[in-house]
Amino acid sequence: MKERILTGDRITGKLHLGHYVGSLKNRVELQNQYETYLLLADVQALTTHFEKPELIKQNLRYVALDYLSAGINPDQATIFIQSLIPEIAELTTYFSMFVTVNSLRHNPTIKAEAKERGFQDMYYGFLGYPVSQTADITFCKAALVPVGEDQLPHIEQTRRIVRRFNQLYKPVLVEPQALIGDIPRLVGLDGNKKMSKSLGNAIYLDSSREEVQEKIQKATTDPARIRKTDIGHPDICPIYAYHQAFRKEGSDEIYESCKKGQIGCMECKRNITQRINDLLEPIRERRIVYQNDPKKIDEILISGTKKARLAAKETMEEVREAMSMNYF
Numbered sequence: 001m002k003e004r005i006l007t008g009d010r011i012t013g014k015l016h017l018g019h020y021v022g023s024l025k026n027r028v029e030l031q032n033q034y035e036t037y038l039l040l041a042d043v044q045a046l047t048t049h050f051e052k053p054e055l056i057k058q059n060l061r062y063v064a065l066d067y068l069s070a071g072i073n074p075d076q077a078t079i080f081i082q083s084l085i086p087e088i089a090e091l092t093t094y095f096s097m098f099v100t101v102n103s104l105r106h107n108p109t110i111k112a113e114a115k116e117r118g119f120q121d122m123y124y125g126f127l128g129y130p131v132s133q134t135a136d137i138t139f140c141k142a143a144l145v146p147v148g149e150d151q152l153p154h155i156e157q158t159r160r161i162v163r164r165f166n167q168l169y170k171p172v173l174v175e176p177q178a179l180i181g182d183i184p185r186l187v188g189l190d191g192n193k194k195m196s197k198s199l200g201n202a203i204y205l206d207s208s209r210e211e212v213q214e215k216i217q218k219a220t221t222d223p224a225r226i227r228k229t230d231i232g233h234p235d236i237c238p239i240y241a242y243h244q245a246f247r248k249e250g251s252d253e254i255y256e257s258c259k260k261g262q263i264g265c266m267e268c269k270r271n272i273t274q275r276i277n278d279l280l281e282p283i284r285e286r287r288i289v290y291q292n293d294p295k296k297i298d299e300i301l302i303s304g305t306k307k308a309r310l311a312a313k314e315t316m317e318e319v320r321e322a323m324s325m326n327y328f
């Protein structure tokens with residue numbers, strides 16, 4: 001039996017290049033080797049978007065379309081909807097009995113997100129989402145979780161919860177490992193260290209050639225460079241970061257020529273625009289095929305959810321047995 005991968009995305013908007021290099025690329029590459037489960041995290045999206053649940057519905061199929069366009073093969077990978085797996089909610093409840101509030105409050109990603117969103121008194125669901133994420137991962141006994149770097153504290157928390165469960169009851173759950181992409185975090189077009197939708201500094205996977213060109217054109221570069229011959233500082237330039245992320249080779253040369261003032265920012269930008277467009281071209285082509293067949297996306301989601309549900313029921317039987325909650 002193949003080992004399982006599980007990962008997913010909060011359904012808060014369409015996916016961008018940061019998602020691609022952080023985790024989506026790994027998922028596409030590993031789907032042959034592992035039995036892959038991809039979760040559309042609508043419940044987790046509610047932790048920050050409970051006031052606008054209709055946004056989640058609007059984005060759900062769009063994220064599925066992003067997966068398929070990026071090269072996720074629905075014959076290999078199982079794409080499913082979190083809220084339609086009630087066993088995840090059930091597991092979350094059981095885990096929550098032995099997870100302490102302090103361990104959640106000290107989770108650095110929770111802290112950072114709460115600060116970003118101005119949460120004073122933390123919402124119960126938000127504070128507890130790493131517990132629910134543990135249920136996402138363990139219901140199908142995933143061994144590997146491809147995620148961006150910011151998710152590492154959650155995977156650590158998952159591992160602790162699994163160890164505790166296995167030790168308290170019976171060793172039925174699998175302790176997963178995180179898998180981080182080659183580029184753990186992609187900088188934004190404005191030089192902010194994180195590309196993100198809320199910061200408005202992202203290049204989306206559905207961008208046209210022109211949109212990519214325009215965004216790169218406007219992107220921040222090293223402010224010390226006015227003329228081509230000015231000495232550059234590639235380490236602080238987002239365009240150089242993209243060269244590192246999207247060129248297989250040649251970024252060392254760019255680095256050197258920028259430092260020596262031998263390559264201009266315009267040329268550097270043209271060059272990376274071409275690279276990014278080359279990367280997005282097959283994604284655009286697949287998108288057109290699926291976009292013209294919305295029924296197909298629904299079929300994929302329905303059958304993926306059915307399959308995930310079966311795995312969930314299997315694990316739940318073992319969990320209930322381990323906890324002596326199998327009454328009849």
Ligand code: TRP
Pocket residue numbers: 006007008009010039041044133136137145147151
């Ligand atoms: N928290 C993840 C994010 O914000 C999304 C997510 C939900 C997830 N459930 C998961 C990731 C399970 C990995 C495994 O990107």
